[in-house]
Amino acid sequence: MWELFLICLGVGVGAGLLAGALGLGGGVVIVPALIFLFHGLGFPADLVAKMAVATSLSTIMITSISAVRTHHKAGFVRWPVVLRLGVGIVLGAFAGAFIADAMKGELLTRLFGLFAMVIALQMALTGRKAPDGNLPERVPGAVGLGVAGVLIGTGSAIFGIGGGSLTVPFLSWCRLKMQEAVAIASACGLPIAIAGTLGFAVAGWQETRLPEGALGYVFLPATAGIVLTSFPFARLAARLSHRLPSAMLKKVFAVVLFVIGLRLVLG
Template identity: 60%
Template sequence: MQIEYLPLYVLIGVLSGLLGGALGLGGGIVVVPALLLIFHLRGIEIEVMTQLAVATSLATIIVTSIGAVRAHHQRGNMRWPLVWQLAIGVSLGAFAGAFVADWLSGPRLARLFGAFAVLLSLQMMFSSLRAPPPDASERLPGAGGLSLAGAAIGLVSSMFGIGGGSLTVPFLNACRVRMQQAVAVSSACGLPIALAGCLGFVIAGWGDPALPAGSLGYVYLPAAVGIGIASYPMARVGAGLAHRLPASTLKRIFAALLFIIGLRLALG
C-alpha cells in the first residue's frame, strides 16, 4: 500500500485543516488537487485517479465535519430544523453524484473539477457575501425548494469531493439567513454529503481492478487516514489563526493559487 507516502498525506491534512479553519473552506478543495498530483506520480491508472482523489477527500470530510458541527452547536449557531430540511436532499444528491462521477471519464472529471476550482477562486476574490440588514426577514423556500436546493448542492459537492460550504453558504446568504447560522448549517450538511457520497463511491468502485491496494471502492484508506488524523486538530489551529491574521488577504492569496491549479486541470 506504499506506506512511505503517509507523511505526504499527513502534510496534506495539515494544510487542508489550516486553510479550512482559517478561511472557512472545505478541505476538499485542497485535498483533491494534492492527491491528484501524488496519484499521478505513483502511476495510478488515469481512468480511476480522479474518482479515487474525490472519494478519498469525502472520507476525510466525515472526520473534520464532526468537529465543526460540535463547535458550532456549542456556540449556539446551529439551526437543526433547517439542517434536517436540507439533509435529505443533500444526501440523495451526494449519493447520485458518486455515480455521475463514476460515469464520467477520469480526465473529464478532472477538467470539470478544474473549471469548478476556477469559478470558486473568482467567487472568493470578488465575494459579495455580506450580512443581511438586522431588520431583513428571511426568504427561505418551502420544504420542496430546500430539498431541491440540497439535492443540487449534494450532487455537485460529491462529484468534486467537497463539503458543500462553497455552495451552501452563498445559497443561505441569498435567503438572508444570518451568516453565523449559514456557516453552521453548512458545516452540518457536510456530514451527510460526505457519508452518502462515500457510500456511493464505495459501491461504484467496488471490485475495479485498476484501483490500488488499500482501496475500499474508490476510497483510498491510507490517504484518508493520514489526512483525517492531521486535518482534524489543525482545523482548530486554523480557526485560531483567523482571529490573528488578515483573513481577507489570505483568502485572496489562496484564491490566486486555486485559480492557477484549477486552470491547469481544466485545460488538461
C-alpha cells in the same frame, strides 16, 4: 508509503483550516493535491480523479465532525435548516457518486479544474459581509430546502467537496448571518461525505485495477494521513473564525486555487 503519508499530513492541515474557517469542506485542497499525488504514484490515469474525489469525501466525514462541534458550542448551527437540507443532500450525494463514476477520468479532472477556478474568482471578488439587518430572512420551506439539498449534494459528491462552496452562497442568498451560514455548511458536510463515500465505495467495488488499500474508489492510506491533521486544525480554525476576519486568507487562497484549477484544465 512514508512520503505519501507525510504529504497527506500537510494536505490535512490545509483542508482542516479551510473547513473550519471558511465553511469549505476541504475538498478544494484535497482533490487537486490527490490528483497530482496519485498520478505520481502511477495509479491508472482514468481512475485518478475518481479516487481523489472519493478519498476527499472520506476525509470530510472526520473533518466536518470536528468543525461542527465547535460551531454548535458557539450556538451558530441552526439544526432545523440542516435537517431539511440534509434529506436532499443524502439523495443527491449518493447519486452524484455514480454520476462521477460514469464520467471519463480526464473529463472529471477538467471539470474540477473549472469548478476550482469559479470558486477562486468567487472568493476573490466577494467579501464576507453580513446581510443587511433590516432585510428579513428568506429561507425556503421544507420542499425548497430539500430541492436545494439535492443540488448541493449532487455537485458536492461529483467534485469531492463538503458542500460549503455551494451551501454558503445559497444561505447567504437566504440572508442568514455569515457565521450561521458557515456553521450550517459545516454540519451539512457530514451527510454529504457519508453518502458520497458510500456511493463511491459501491461504484468502484468491482474495479479490478485499484491499488492495495482501496475500498472501492476510496484510498484508505491517504484518508488516514489527511484526517490525522485535518481534524485538530478544523477545530482550531473554527474557533478562530468566530474572532478573526478571514478576508486576507480568502484572497490568498483564491489565487492559489485559481492557479491549481488552471493547471488541471490545461492538463
